Amino acid sequence: MDVADQSMDVADSRCLNIPAKGANAGTVILNFSCKGLRDRDVLSKSDPQLILYTSMKGRANYVMQGRTEKVKNNLNPVFGTSVDIPYIFEKQTFCKVVVVDDDNDGLSSMADNLGEAEFTIGQAISKKTLELELVHRRWGPKGPPYSALIPLL
Numbered sequence: 001m002d003v004a005d006q007s008m009d010v011a012d013s014r015c016l017n018i019p020a021k022g023a024n025a026g027t028v029i030l031n032f033s034c035k036g037l038r039d040r041d042v043l044s045k046s047d048p049q050l051i052l053y054t055s056m057k058g059r060a061n062y063v064m065q066g067r068t069e070k071v072k073n074n075l076n077p078v079f080g081t082s083v084d085i086p087y088i089f090e091k092q093t094f095c096k097v098v099v100v101d102d103d104n105d106g107l108s109s110m111a112d113n114l115g116e117a118e119f120t121i122g123q124a125i126s127k128k129t130l131e132l133e134l135v136h137r138r139w140g141p142k143g144p145p146y147s148a149l150i151p152l153l
C-alpha cells in the first residue's frame with residue numbers, strides 16, 4: 001500500500017494546561033486531515049467524516065471521544081472540527097480513528113468504512129507529524145489501497 005498516495009493527518013495537536021485530576025492532567029486537541037481517500041461513491045466523491053475513539057485500558061473497550069464534520073465530495077479533506085481528548089501524563093491513552101463515507105445527513109450504520117488506524121496520544125505528542133496508514137477492516141493491509149492517518153502537532 002502506498003502511503004504517499006493515500007494518507008491522513010492528525011494535524012496540529014497541542015497540549016493545553018487545563019486543571020483536571022491532578023497536576024499531570026490536561027487536554028490534547030487534535031485536528032485531522034486526509035489525503036487520497038478511496039472513492040466509495042458512484043456519481044460523486046466520498047463524503048468523509050472522522051470518528052475518534054479512546055481507551056485507557058489497552059486496545060479494547062474504546063469509547064467514542066468525538067467526530068469531525070462531514071466534508072462533501074472530497075478525497076483530500078482538511079477537517080475543521082478538532083477533537084479534545086483528556087490526557088493524564090502517567091497513563092497511556094490509546095486512540096482509534098475510523099474514517100467513514102457518510103452519504104446521509106447524519107452518521108448512520110449505512111456509512112461506508114474508508115479505513116481505520118490506531119495510535120497513542122504519546123505518539124501524537126512526541127512527533128510534529130504522525131502519519132499512519134488507514135487499514136480497511138475487511139480487506140486488511142493487503143487489500144485495495146486506502147489512506148493513512150497523520151497526527152500533526
